[in-house]
Amino acid sequence: MSTQALTHSPVWKELQAHHGELAGLHLRELFAADSRRGTSLTVEACGLYLDYSKNRVTGRTLELLLALAAERGLGGRIEAMFRGEKINTTEDRAVLHTALRAPRGEKIMVEGEDVVPAVHEVLDKMGAFADRVRSGAWRGQTGRKIRNVINVGIGGSDLGPVMAYEALKFFSDRALHCQFVSNVDSDDFAEAVCGLDPAETLFVISSKTFTTLETMTNAQTARDWVLRGLGGDESCVAKHFVAVSTNAEKVREFGIDPANMFGFWDWVGGRYSMDSAIGLSTMVAIGPDNFRALLAGFHEMDEHFRTAPLGENLPVLMGLLAVWYGDFFEAQTAAVLPYEQYLKRFPAYLQQLTMESNGKSVTLDGRHVDYNTGAIYWGEPGTNGQHSFYQLIHQGTHLIPCDFIGFAKTLNPIGRHHDILLANMFAQAEALAFGKTAEQVEAEGTRAELVPHRVFEGNRPSNTILAEVIDPQTLGKLVALYEHSVFTQGVIWDINSFDQWGVELGKVLAQRIIPELESQDAPDLQHDSSTNALIARYRRMNS
């Protein structure tokens, strides 16, 4: 791989010059100049159709971006990840979420050991457990069937499972009521268990480390709630709690039978873990076969990412376009707009995946970057967003590249809903790209003073991803698409997309402040004047 600083590379400089030439060009002109643009700037792979023609790019842009990828050694870096090299250098770990979805029989070596058999052993154990809960063979302490499954976890041990549960609700067993508790805010726990009977409730404590403050606090509260509800006999913990963790000792200490612990490995990063045992609650909800289909979808996209030429590679193209906007157009944010209600938590999931991965400002060898890295990701499902923030995307001063995600078919065909929904998605991408000129507005007879207010400049870029229907396999493909796009961006920026040191400082400071809030005697506060005053006021308000 090139060790030359990114912004000094000849390709980078060419991209800068090219951006200067292209910045004044309108998408209207690009489309007018090439009647085939809308079909040629597209790629179809793994059942996903990506239309990237409404981006501010030409053939030359793509050539240069692909040259940049080659110069940064993207192909070699992809191989290194799949091979299990320790590319997470600051934590000295391999990055092998791709091994979690490798088919039985494939070989992936980590420190001399093939990890694929162990992956399938855990999946089989999860499958047997999920079947027992779903069939009613697993009973609570009083012999009652489990009706409520509550995943307790946070960050990577929550966002993937919640997103997948919501996305695949159609495929879930409706006799089971699934809940997710993540926030240390007691409101979260209280509302999740409101009206539930502990005798019918199973908690899945999902924590890689089994030491995370929020999760352990909620797990302890859950334990108390179950014990209180079931007469205080400690033996009920084994019937109402299972754990997903890499820390067997802590799990045992909590009172969970290690036979009911589902393991994973340090080469699975939290935000890349929804397809590991962290997906246990997802599997209980949708069943082992659907979970396997989800994994098959992930794997199909993995293979595409690994083998497709860079210019026809969905995650690579999306990653390079993100670099193009972030570094050359100085776009600060990117919107993800699923026109599928089942994907309502997908933007929240992507926030962690993208921002915890690429929100970095030093290179792999510790030098401060002199270019933009990861953008701010956000979004809401369509059409709700249209009646909220789309105004700013259409007429505001910020350039916000958008990803529209839609499906040809709905799982709930009712009347005209789906055609109306998709018409809106196509219309928004069209309006953003082409806008409406002052001449067009005038020709409609608009009063002169209103014309500037009703002009849409257009030239707002977007991708459109169209797939057949939201199902387990497609969800796997979509998530893997974004995972690998994030990796592509990280490689170009020469950053470690797999650590998250930025979350540590606040955790440490909170541990210092907790006793200052709880102590009986006034603490000797040694923070800055603002933090001191806030703590003192909080204490007064609670006295």
Ligand code: G6Q
């Ligand atoms: C993700 C992060 C982080 C992690 C949570 C929960 O990549 O590592 O979000 O998932 O902090 O950690 P535990 O699973 O260890 O409780």
